[in-house]
Amino acid sequence: ITAIELTEAYISAIDAANGRLNAYIKITPDLASVMAKNSDARIAAGKAGELEGIPLGIKDLFATVGVHTQACSHILDGFEPRYESTVTQNLWDDGAVMLGKLNMDEFAMGSSNETSHYGPVINPWRASGSNQQLVPGGSSGGSAAAVAAHLCAGATATDTGGSIRQPAAFTGTVGIKPTYGRCSRWGTVAFASSLDQAGPIARDVRDAAILLKSMASVDAKDTTSVDLPVPDYEAALGQSLKGMKIGIPNEYRVDGMPDEIETLWRQGIAWLKDAGAEIVDISLPHTKYALPAYYIVAPAEASSNLARYDGVRYGLRVDGKDIVDMYEKTRAAGFGKEVKRRIMIGTYVLSAGYYDAYYIRAQKVRTLIKRDFELAFDAGVDAILTPATPSSAFGVADENLAADPVKMYLNDIFTVTVNMAGLPGIAVPAGLDHKGLPLGLQLIGKPFDEETLFKTAHVIE
Numbered sequence: 001i002t003a004i005e006l007t008e009a010y011i012s013a014i015d016a017a018n019g020r021l022n023a024y025i026k027i028t029p030d031l032a033s034v035m036a037k038n039s040d041a042r043i044a045a046g047k048a049g050e051l052e053g054i055p056l057g058i059k060d061l062f063a064t065v066g067v068h069t070q071a072c073s074h075i076l077d078g079f080e081p082r083y084e085s086t087v088t089q090n091l092w093d094d095g096a097v098m099l100g101k102l103n104m105d106e107f108a109m110g111s112s113n114e115t116s117h118y119g120p121v122i123n124p125w126r127a128s129g130s131n132q133q134l135v136p137g138g139s140s141g142g143s144a145a146a147v148a149a150h151l152c153a154g155a156t157a158t159d160t161g162g163s164i165r166q167p168a169a170f171t172g173t174v175g176i177k178p179t180y181g182r183c184s185r186w187g188t189v190a191f192a193s194s195l196d197q198a199g200p201i202a203r204d205v206r207d208a209a210i211l212l213k214s215m216a217s218v219d220a221k222d223t224t225s226v227d228l229p230v231p232d233y234e235a236a237l238g239q240s241l242k243g244m245k246i247g248i249p250n251e252y253r254v255d256g257m258p259d260e261i262e263t264l265w266r267q268g269i270a271w272l273k274d275a276g277a278e279i280v281d282i283s284l285p286h287t288k289y290a291l292p293a294y295y296i297v298a299p300a301e302a303s304s305n306l307a308r309y310d311g312v313r314y315g316l317r318v319d320g321k322d323i324v325d326m327y328e329k330t331r332a333a334g335f336g337k338e339v340k341r342r343i344m345i346g347t348y349v350l351s352a353g354y355y356d357a358y359y360i361r362a363q364k365v366r367t368l369i370k371r372d373f374e375l376a377f378d379a380g381v382d383a384i385l386t387p388a389t390p391s392s393a394f395g396v397a398d399e400n401l402a403a404d405p406v407k408m409y410l411n412d413i414f415t416v417t418v419n420m421a422g423l424p425g426i427a428v429p430a431g432l433d434h435k436g437l438p439l440g441l442q443l444i445g446k447p448f449d450e451e452t453l454f455k456t457a458h459v460i461e
């Protein structure tokens with residue numbers, strides 16, 4: 001099969017299914033065929049890159065030259081960057097082909113892909129015997145749904161507090177958030193800069209390993225990216241787990257967790273034991289503070305990052321009687337409800353008089369969470385196994401969640417700790433629940449030890 005044929009097959013699949021799923025908000029068939037033609041030429045010349053001719057979907061958070069990049073927000077209307085994100089540039093340099101831009105929660109704030117200006121993404125999965133539409137998770141809901149429905153071979157995604165891993169778990173796909181610093185954040189629209197990391201969502205662990213290898217790099221344009229060699233992650237697959245220690249943190253047995261999640265977790269433990277790993281109980285005592293601390297740190301950074309959308313520099317402008325009025329009208333019209341909520345929380349926790357009580361306290365909690373993990377790793381644990389989410393995918397427009405944003409935030413209970421500590425985490429499909437919906441397990445690793453996660457996740461998938 002040629003790159004052109006492969007690309008055309010994906011474009012027709014998108015044309016057929018996207019009306020139903022809303023995974024892509026912009027399809028780029030002309031660009032895709034130029035890229036694919038170039039791929040075929042390089043293949044013919046014996047100069048194929050590692051990802052030559054592989055069609056990918058790109059989350060709308062990554063800047064792509066001349067192509068719609070709006071973080072699925074109204075405030076970035078019409079924004080077409082003149083620069084390319086480092087992560088996508090790395091993929092194109094390896095020969096990948098862009099199919100289009102993928103739907104997401106506005107500015108990556110959400111856990112259901114329902115805060116997008118372009119409307120919700122529909123999960124390709126249905127509960128057995130039911131026609132109810134389910135969310136694909138968020139914020140990388142378009143990426144996860146597109147991969148699950150074969151609307152791309154793999155997708156880029158980002159994870160600030162679970163946005164790669166939770167949608168992967170909800171759609172039966174594999175998603176890895178690498179260590180903070182593994183991928184450059186340059187050209188990725190910033191949400192919470194100390195937590196944001198790019199990573200792939202893919203159909204299996206091998207594809208995720210191949211994609212991350214291409215996406216990762218040190219980058220002079222992002223001083224938090226790290227100058228470490230990027231290993232051949234694929235080579236780690238199939239290696240034995242003998243001699244490995246897997247930690248099971250008791251604190252992840254949260255109240256109200258369905259029995260079947262517990263059962264899935266036990267099943268995962270059994271698989272890893274069979275593969276030769278030693279299982280040890282560990283304690284991460286500050287786990288219960290991770291979610292409240294995350295929902296202070298992330299909005300605080302977001303409120304600062306989103307100050308730049310003022311109607312002058314990018315996208316939407318709503319005229320006013322003077323410049324301040326223009327700022328206010330533009331921001332009032334341009335941001336959605338959840339984004340406004342985050343800006344207000346963030347501004348509040350950073351304001352004089354509350355800064356010490358909220359923001360500084362949350363940063364201290366963050367250090368304690370990080371230390372919990374360090375102690376476990378110092379004691380010889382190689383990776384930690386937990387559930388990825390406290391439930392399977394829930395319904396679109398769930399009234400309980402709409403009425404209470406904190407309930408939506410609770411979805412991130414197992415994922416935010418990893419961002420707070422800057423560690424790598426992978427979500428891997430591990431089974432189905434009683435409704436026939438996918439459930440995922442999460443593996444958390446040592447800093448820059450994504451190899452161990454790929455190797456271990458490969459045993460589970």
Ligand code: GLN
Pocket residue numbers: 108109110111138139158159160161162163164191298412
């Ligand atoms: N659901 C989390 C939030 O809304 C995570 C978002 C993310 O990882 N981008 O903040």
